[in-house]
Amino acid sequence: MSLLLPTDPFNPAPEVLTRAVSALRQGRVVAYPTETLYGLGVDPFNEEALEGLYRLKDRPATMPVSILVRDVSMLNEVARDLPGSAIRLIEAFLPGPLTLVLPARPHLPQRLTAGTGKIAVRISAHPLIGHLFSRYSAPITTTSANPTGEPNARDAERILSYFPQGIDCILDTGPVPGGIGSTVVEATGEAPAILREGIISEKAISEALS
Numbered sequence: 001m002s003l004l005l006p007t008d009p010f011n012p013a014p015e016v017l018t019r020a021v022s023a024l025r026q027g028r029v030v031a032y033p034t035e036t037l038y039g040l041g042v043d044p045f046n047e048e049a050l051e052g053l054y055r056l057k058d059r060p061a062t063m064p065v066s067i068l069v070r071d072v073s074m075l076n077e078v079a080r081d082l083p084g085s086a087i088r089l090i091e092a093f094l095p096g097p098l099t100l101v102l103p104a105r106p107h108l109p110q111r112l113t114a115g116t117g118k119i120a121v122r123i124s125a126h127p128l129i130g131h132l133f134s135r136y137s138a139p140i141t142t143t144s145a146n147p148t149g150e151p152n153a154r155d156a157e158r159i160l161s162y163f164p165q166g167i168d169c170i171l172d173t174g175p176v177p178g179g180i181g182s183t184v185v186e187a188t189g190e191a192p193a194i195l196r197e198g199i200i201s202e203k204a205i206s207e208a209l210s
Contacts, residue, residue, distance in 0.1 A: 002031075002167040004156055009033070009128040009173040016171065021135045023168035029053060031145045031159050031170040032132065034068075034124045036097050036181045036199060038153045040167070041068065041140035050111050053141060056166045059148045064113050066099055066120035068142035070133040075121050078139060080105050085209055086187035092208035095125035097199040101186040118188060128173055144181065154178030 005016050020030045027049035030041045040057070042049040044067050054061065069075045072090060076082075079102035082090075086100055094100075104119035113119055122142055145153040146162055153159045156172035183198035185205060192209065194202055 001165055002160055002163055003169045004160065004172055005169050007128065007171045007173050012128060012131050017131060017135045019169055020132060020171060024136055024140060028168035029056060029166065031167050033126055033128060033173045033176050035126045037176060037178060038145040038159055039142040040145050044112050044139055044141050045109060047109055047111060050109060057148050062114055064116060064120065066122060066142045067139045068122050068124055069139045071123060074139060078105055078108060078119050079103060079121055083187060083190050085190050085192045088208055089185060089187060093200055095123040097182040099182045099184045103188050122182060128171060152178065
């Protein structure tokens with residue numbers, strides 16, 4: 001049964017963080033808030049955990065999974081050869097609701113990149129995420145907390161309705177804004193492409209690059 005853990009985003013109880021970190025290290029799924037939607041996190045380097053996440057969401061194998069990192073240093077551990085365009089977007093918008101598709105380092109699991117040679121990376125500005133990374137010093141997945149094709153979850157109750165089982169714990173900080181998610185930009189070269197316009201507008205992206 002999925003466990004609901006009401007959590008103060010600015011001052012989470014140590015036992016809540018301990019439970020979440022333990023779950024991630026043991027290959028289980030943790031639901032957590034971002035500044036846009038709730039996400040599902042597993043250790044992206046644990047292939048069994050990654051397979052379980054795909055099954056839980058009924059996600060097609062051809063769809064890669066985005067990952068959440070603590071900072072630019074951790075981003076550079078999973079992405080390589082960042083073009084100037086990517087660096088400008090990182091400086092302008094991260095941490096924040098921007099997902100960057102970047103050239104992947106070769107050691108990343110095939111399942112994570114879906115064989116594309118690219119990795120989608122995000123640095124969240126949600127206060128709870130900083131506390132989580134203070135205890136867990138590795139990337140986690142950041143796919144939306146809903147079955148594939150269903151509306152995105154903006155609160156813990158919707159996550160529980162989707163996944164009464166299969167999630168170790170839900171870090172419940174209350175409803176998040178919901179609606180549109182992060183803006184997704186492919187920045188594998190000097191001519192970035194917006195794959196999905198979200199909270200950050202196309203105009204803002206263009207201005208940051210100009």
